[in-house]
Amino acid sequence: MKSKIIMILILLVATFFFVTGFLKYQRNFQETLAKEIGDSGLPSFEISSEGSGGEEDPVKEEPSVIENPERVEMPDLYELTEEEAKELLSELKLKMEVLEEKNSSFATGVVFFQEPYVDEEILQGETVTVYVSNQNLLGEEEKIAVPLLIGLSEEEAVKELRNLGFQVGYEYNPASGYGEGMVYSQNYLVDSKVSKGTRITIRVSTGS
Numbered sequence: 001m002k003s004k005i006i007m008i009l010i011l012l013v014a015t016f017f018f019v020t021g022f023l024k025y026q027r028n029f030q031e032t033l034a035k036e037i038g039d040s041g042l043p044s045f046e047i048s049s050e051g052s053g054g055e056e057d058p059v060k061e062e063p064s065v066i067e068n069p070e071r072v073e074m075p076d077l078y079e080l081t082e083e084e085a086k087e088l089l090s091e092l093k094l095k096m097e098v099l100e101e102k103n104s105s106f107a108t109g110v111v112f113f114q115e116p117y118v119d120e121e122i123l124q125g126e127t128v129t130v131y132v133s134n135q136n137l138l139g140e141e142e143k144i145a146v147p148l149l150i151g152l153s154e155e156e157a158v159k160e161l162r163n164l165g166f167q168v169g170y171e172y173n174p175a176s177g178y179g180e181g182m183v184y185s186q187n188y189l190v191d192s193k194v195s196k197g198t199r200i201t202i203r204v205s206t207g208s
Contacts, residue, residue: 066093069124076118077111078167078199082132085111093124099131102141105195106133112197113165131165131197143193146200149186154204157183161200169201178205 072092077085082098089096106112113131116122144164149157154170161168175184185203188194 066125069093071121071123074114074116074118074120074122074128077114077128077130078118078197079106080111081109082111082130085114085130089128094122095125095127097127097129099129100134100137101131101196102135102137102139103133103195103197104135104141105198108133108135112195113167117162133197141195144196144198146186146188146190146192146194148190149183149200149202152183154181154183154202157202161202165196167197167199169199171201171203172206173203174208175203175205176208178208180205180207 072094075088075092077088080088086096103112110133111130112133115129122128144166146166147160147164149160152160158168169187175182178184182205183202184205187201187203188198
């Protein structure tokens with residue numbers, strides 16, 4: 001019995017030394033191999049923590065922000081081409097939104113209406129909506145009836161015309177029976193059906 005215990009102890013000690021020696025040999029082997037690879041000049045490969053795509057992510061352009069924007073007067077874009085309108089608004093640091101509509105009175109690519117309107121003030125960086133003719137669009141063109149403007153004040157007439165999508169022209173003359181600033185005549189008959197963007201001229205009294 002005693003001899004068996006001694007044999008077991010001897011086996012345990014031998015196993016311990018064997019395992020210890022094997023681990024030490026493995027560690028020395030790895031260190032030697034790493035040193036030889038380093039001395040050979042072979043490139044080392046590292047995995048980037050920023051991704052494995054190999055290419056930089058494209059830089060996203062942030063929308064331009066205008067510091068200390070100023071108020072500017074809207075220019076007249078009427079009958080300019082879309083490109084001309086865009087260039088003019090860009091010079092004023094204004095953005096442009098284009099809405100295309102079928103309009104038989106204007107060539108394709110020509111601006112026939114705008115919002116905000118001419119001479120109104122707008123803050124730099126804001127968006128101007130321009131209506132551009134495209135005669136290639138399907139469907140019928142929507143014609144608009146000209147309203148009765150005679151007897152209205154100039155301000156009332158302009159507001160009504162612009163709300164309907166018309167351009168406004170002005171003439172100022174003395175007119176008997178009409179107070180100063182009142183519309184006494186217009187160049188289109190009432191209920192005439194015309195294209196959006198048509199210039200309706202109002203004749204305004206300067207007094208009798």
